[in-house]
Amino acid sequence: MSQIVEAPVSPRPSTAERVFSGIQPSGASHLGNYLGAQANYVALQDEYDTIYAIVDWHALTSVHDGAELRQLTHDMVLDLLAVGLDPARCALIRQSDFPEHAELAWIFNTVTPVSWVERTPTYKEKRQQGLENSVGLLDYPILQAADIVIYKATRVPVGRDQAAHLELSREVVRAFNRRYGDVFPEPQPVFTDAPTVLGIDGSAKMSKSAGNTIPIFADPDEIRRLVMSMVTDPLRIKRTDPGRPEVCNVCQLHRFFGGDYLQIQDGERTARTGCVDTKGLLAERIIEFFRPMRARRAELAADPAVVEDTLAAGAARVRPIVEATMSEVRAAVGVGRVGRPR
Numbered sequence: 080m081s082q083i084v085e086a087p088v089s090p091r092p093s094t095a096e097r098v099f100s101g102i103q104p105s106g107a108s109h110l111g112n113y114l115g116a117q118a119n120y121v122a123l124q125d126e127y128d129t130i131y132a133i134v135d136w137h138a139l140t141s142v143h144d145g146a147e148l149r150q151l152t153h154d155m156v157l158d159l160l161a162v163g164l165d166p167a168r169c170a171l172i173r174q175s176d177f178p179e180h181a182e183l184a185w186i187f188n189t190v191t192p193v194s195w196v197e198r199t200p201t202y203k204e205k206r207q208q209g210l211e212n213s214v215g216l217l218d219y220p221i222l223q224a225a226d227i228v229i230y231k232a233t234r235v236p237v238g239r240d241q242a243a244h245l246e247l248s249r250e251v252v253r254a255f256n257r258r259y260g261d262v263f264p265e266p267q268p269v270f271t272d273a274p275t276v277l278g279i280d281g282s283a284k285m286s287k288s289a290g291n292t293i294p295i296f297a298d299p300d301e302i303r304r305l306v307m308s309m310v311t312d313p314l315r316i317k318r319t320d321p322g323r324p325e326v327c328n329v330c331q332l333h334r335f336f337g338g339d340y341l342q343i344q345d346g347e348r349t350a351r352t353g354c355v356d357t358k359g360l361l362a363e364r365i366i367e368f369f370r371p372m373r374a375r376r377a378e379l380a381a382d383p384a385v386v387e388d389t390l391a392a393g394a395a396r397v398r399p400i401v402e403a404t405m406s407e408v409r410a411a412v413g414v415g416r417v418g419r420p421r
């Protein structure tokens with residue numbers, strides 16, 4: 080079985096629960112972001128109290144140019160609005176507007192053994208990818224834990240690659256609660272039915288750092304070019320060779336872009352269709368699927384106020400939650416002025 084169909088959809092959170100997720104403004108939104116996480120951000124906002132953050136502090140571990148990071152943050156707000164986040168139904172915030180996330184991360188640092196962060200698989204992966212081995216890179220999942228639980232969120236829509244970070248968040252919560260009393264609930268991931276989308280190489284997870292992405296808002300011609308370059312079943316050499324749709328990333332992606340994917344997979348299996356046909360069809364379907372979102376994004380981008388207005392509305396909505404949690408935390412750990420919030 081290919082990885083992209085490995086996990087069942089998670090049970091839906093109960094309506095009393097709060098949902099939080101974060102996305103790094105480290106590059107253009109791609110199919111992995113959309114199918115693995117953003118689709119769930121949109122679906123969950125209808126029924127739950129949902130908060131989504133552009134985590135610009137996390138992106139400092141890989142984006143080292145200030146003007147570029149600001150632009151990428153702006154662009155990510157547009158992406159999220161275009162895919163369907165509605166500021167009337169969710170709070171869209173910028174992490175760096177809330178220094179309390181860093182304050183809580185510091186407090187969490189003091190309850191977390193170094194070995195817990197050192198063994199995080201993403202830390203090893205990111206170093207292998209050549210990211211600078213900064214204290215920030217090591218501490219990255221602790222800031223992520225703070226992002227989530229400062230809102231006492233219990234459900235976190237993410238892709239499979241974030242499962243280890245969620246596991247660590249739960250451990251940090253338990254360590255804090257053991258030391259200071261029951262302040263935080265334990266967050267759980269919520270997966271889509273595409274928890275790991277593979278890249279155009281057909282083998283590695285689609286990710287900006289691997290350079291194997293299909294950006295969802297790229298020009299149609301660029302999407303065509305990228306999809307046509309996708310690696311299919313490596314054992315299908317000749318047009319007449321039967322394919323194995325279960326290992327072919329192109330066949331797997333068809334699952335999300337049309338109800339006839341079983342026929343498409345059958346065509347590959349029986350060599351009735353060739354890889355080029357299957358890729359061409361996928362490219363057109365991806366372009367069609369994102370066409371209304373691309374149009375919406377262009378409209379939004381024409382309004383110079385929309386991004387900061389959205390972030391200001393989100394910030395106003397969540398500020399009382401942040402203040403209430405941090406008053407509770409400061410009282411529990413014994414820091415800050417006694418008696419009234421800062």
Ligand code: TYM
Nearest residue numbers: 100101102103111112115116134223237238274275276285
């Ligand atoms: P980031 O910015 O790398 O990715 C954003 C979301 O997209 C998902 N994703 C994928 N899902 C399936 N297949 C893929 N190929 C794929 N690539 C990316 C990610 O799982 C993620 O859900 N550490 C987080 C950001 C973060 C965060 C948080 C998330 C910071 N604080 C608090 C949740 C809660 C990250 O690197 O996401």
